[in-house]
């Protein structure tokens with residue numbers, strides 16, 4: 001038996017950098033360093049663990065849709081231990097929204113061939129957390145999402161989803177789309193050996209024509225949503241800061257009372 | 263006037279507050295038609311009517327609890343077909359966003375998630391969002407299909423606006439995908455008796471500075487003196503001092519209370535992402551350089567083990 005896992009990973013601007021918008025109200029990627037979204041490292045990690053715990057022949061492909069530099073994200077995932085990578089890159093993709101991204105990813109996943117798709121819980125820039133559900137809808141396979149624990153055995157994926165009201169045990173047959181949370185287990189660091197090995201691993205590049213997609217279906221033009229304006233949030237007006245000299249708690253209470261919280 | 267579908271988040275018929283906030287926003291765009299599914303669906307009608315629902319579409323079936331997400335998408339799609347609404351509003355929970363996304367795809371529509379405000383516009387509803395850890399505010403709209411919009415808790419006031427709230431049974435035919443993901447077990451969360459974190463008017467949070475699970479009693483005591491919910495930073499959660507359901511931040515809950523009190527929390531960007539839109543922010547931290555002080559309306563540089571208990575005592579004394 002073999003198990004083909006496709007892990008979707010996103011290249012995102014560093015959250016600790018000064019992120020902002022470009023003139024066309026898309027995310028400006030020029031001035032901020034990019035990296036593999038930390039939340040997608042958890043997806044790569046779970047794919048590696050499923051592989052390590054499996055008697056099957058497991059092949060892990062990492063897939064990204066993004067600009068030239070997004071190759072960095074693929075390299076990192078390969079150095080963690082993934083087997084090969086696919087980079088979907090096309091100038092017409094600029095400004096693609098979640099609906100469009102899910103279309104491109106779904107086409108690429110189908111072309112690559114898969115038994116299991118693993119995504120992160122959300123991208124650290126868009127933070128929508130909707131792409132995995134959209135992928136399941138497009139691919140017509142079960143969605144087993146937001147798992148803090150996941151296992152695959154005999155063509156079945158099982159996992160635990162910790163929701164607000166309850167913690168649920170889920171189960172579905174493969175093929176399926178899974179997403180994992182940052183509670184699923186710390187992601188490993190690439191080893192030196194891993195980094196060296198990654199340099200030799202295959203990275204395929206596909207463009208829209210490889211996926212039988214038209215430019216109008218994606219990008220700003222194909223977007224289903226329009227951003228009309230983006231304004232920097234005014235800095236909060238400087239607050240009062242006091243040093244505790246033994247009365248700090250009382251002073252704070254006085255402030256809360258003045259604001260009618262007590 | 264055009265109708266607006268509102269997805270009802272309820273527990274056995276008890277409507278959760280964010281849904282009532284959605285009714286306030288829906289009334290700005292059109293006439294709210296609520297969709298309540300699963301056990302206790304019909305019991306939601308009285309509350310929904312009080313807050314402006316002209317109609318309540320209900321459907322009860324075991325599928326809603328036995329399988330993940332898709333049955334609810336099927337039902338909303340059926341409601342959309344029956345009503346042809348001007349927009350569909352869904353509470354911005356993890357599940358709400360997944361339901362909304364799949365619905366939008368089926369309708370050939372765009373989706374906006376995590377709106378913090380909503381108003382009527384010439385070209386359809388305009389949603390305000392807070393992005394990049396709340397450092398930017400954007401206004402967007404859905405430009406194709408029926409706008410599907412998820413709205414964060416605490417984005418609008420709950421308002422009484424009595425309406426008919428006539429209950430109608432919704433006809434739902436489940437899709438082939440509906441039974442794809444089975445829920446084989448469910449452990450309900452134990453109630454702490456404190457307000458729900460995302461809905462609370464006041465949130466009191468502790469971080470690594472709290473230094474131990476047992477010390478969270480200090481944070482809880484302050485919270486209880488104010489009738490507040492308890493939050494925690496990821497550092498405190500990762501250390502096992504407090505449950506992950508209470509984590510505030512990018513990968514935890516996003517809160518927007520009237521008052522947020524952070525103790526022993528440095529204010530990392532990922533923590534800010536979940537609390538920066540709070541109305542009033544207060545912090546206690548022994549490091550005067552901690553970034554959380556850039557956000558505060560009032561900050562105390564000091565040891566939380568001195569300041570917090572004194573604050574709690576003072577609040578109790580004042581409340582008598």
Ligand SMILES: Cc1cc2nc3c(=O)[nH]c(=O)nc-3n(C[C@H](O)[C@H](O)[C@H](O)COP(=O)(O)OP(=O)(O)OC[C@H]3O[C@@H](n4cnc5c(N)ncnc54)[C@H](O)[C@@H]3O)c2cc1C
Pocket residue numbers: 038039124468469470471472494495496497498509510511512513514515525526527528529530531532533536546547548549552564565566567
């Ligand atoms: C992808 C990703 C997602 C993340 N998601 C989240 C998230 O959702 N939520 C979140 O919170 N973090 C999140 N983080 C982690 C975040 O980056 C920080 O590591 C975390 O918020 C730090 O928690 P802290 O402020 O409690 O700890 P620290 O940064 O260690 O700060 C502790 C503070 O306590 C103060 N202190 C210590 N002792 C005392 C005392 N006795 N009295 C008063 N003050 C004291 C110290 O001065 C210090 O400022 C995420 C990180 C990543 C990479």
Ligand SMILES: Nc1ncnc2c1ncn2[C@@H]1O[C@H](COP(=O)(O)O)[C@@H](O)[C@H]1O
Pocket residue numbers: 008009010011037039040043063064065066098101105118119120121122123124126127128129130131132
């Ligand atoms: N451009 C992309 N390329 C590859 N994977 C993506 C992309 N965008 C989103 N994803 C995947 O979808 C998950 C959720 O993203 P989002 O819905 O944008 O928050 C991420 O954690 C990734 O696994």
